Amino acid sequence: MRKLLLILALLSGFAAPAMAEEGGALDTAPSRIDDLASLQRGAKLFVNYCLNCHSAASMRYSRLKDLGLSETEVKNNLLFTTDKIGETMTVAMRAADAKEWFGSAPPDLSVEARARGTDWLYTYLRTFYRDDTRPTGWNNLAFPNVGMPNPFWQLQGQRSLKHVEGAEHGPAQFVQITQGTMKPVEFDSAMADLVSYLDWMSEPAQRTRRQLGVWVLLFLGLFTVLAWRLNSAYWKDVK
Template identity: 65%
Template sequence: MKKLLSIFALVGACFAAAPAMASEGGYPLEPAPVNTSDLSSLQRGARLFVNYCLNCHGASMMRYNRLKDIGLTDDQIRENLLFSADKVGELMSISMQPKEAKAFFGATPPDLSVISRARGDDWLYTYLRTFYRDDNRATGWNNLVFPSVGMPHVLWELQGQRAAKFSEVEEHGEKVHKFGGFEQITPGKMSKVEYDQAVADLVGFLDWMAEPAQNHRKRLGVWVLLFLGMFTIFAWRLNAAYWKDVK
């Protein structure tokens, strides 16, 4: 029994520590303020995705007409978001070939249909906010969450250009470079608060795109739990009435 309790305690501790886990680059992840029920946020995220991400990344499991689920009409999709296709019913694919993309960036840009499931919202939110200028990289950019990433900072016009400050410290007998904050080089079109909100909108859209029916699933789940709860009470009372005369 004690061994079983110890296992449960260990599992619980792992789940409790999950939000504070660091990225592969050692940089702590920040919680993403994502709300997939906010249609206005999802619409803003869709606009950012089409304008800044869909040039190199595809979303081959998503069709444009599915955006009607977030409150857009066919005409709105056609006039504002349909840049790489001819019909609203087409997939969100790109014309760039994988070989060309690998030659440009050193690696094939991943399809973003389910990137939220693969990486997690916190990873994406922190990643898109921790780019900095690095002249040693071919793209001129680096990232704290994903060091030596081949992707350039496509949102730099919105955030502005920043440099990362590092200091050399000794840890466990070894000298390491420790991040000491960002220094703004040039301003962006958005303030820090506005940019953080824009990234949250984009990550929210990526989260929704990974499972467009998730909100319906959650609402249905609530009704299923309510039904099971009521059925449990009914079955309990029926069982008591059935056995009350049995001695």
């Protein structure tokens, strides 16, 4: 046990500086995991903007029906990479090509929300800025020197990064270069929808699990009371 605790402490010690180096303070992601309309909008953003390069190999299109969508709606609006609703969300781009173009293959996003956390994803998606020193022309405040360009630049517009004078690493300010099709508040809300969908996709059964958990706890509470009364009745004549 002591060895296990030591290993965990060492791992946490290595992980903490890495997170700090990548982006510092994170913005809090709005939780919309129980909002089906938000999850539907997030699913639309995912298949239109993320699924071009990133796969979600552990997710089947048929699970989107759990969001209140009919099979016809999924087929007509969200089924882009295959013609069978039972297939997984894969992409046609080969990993070798992706590594050549971007420097590394785009990660599978099936459980990215669990691996990174929703706050990190929400901050990452909203902090792209123009950087002519990068091969793609883009950089990111939460993930410095990221190989991925900004897929949402038309929605958010193009921004540059300006550091406050006298502050070596920040705070930083974004300067709007071109306007996007969305207002800043609308774009933040759209990214909250997308992050909520990614959170849901990491475990589509989590809403059901939480609901069942409540009933299980109620049952255990009732059973505890009954067992306690039965035990009292059983031993009442024993001295």
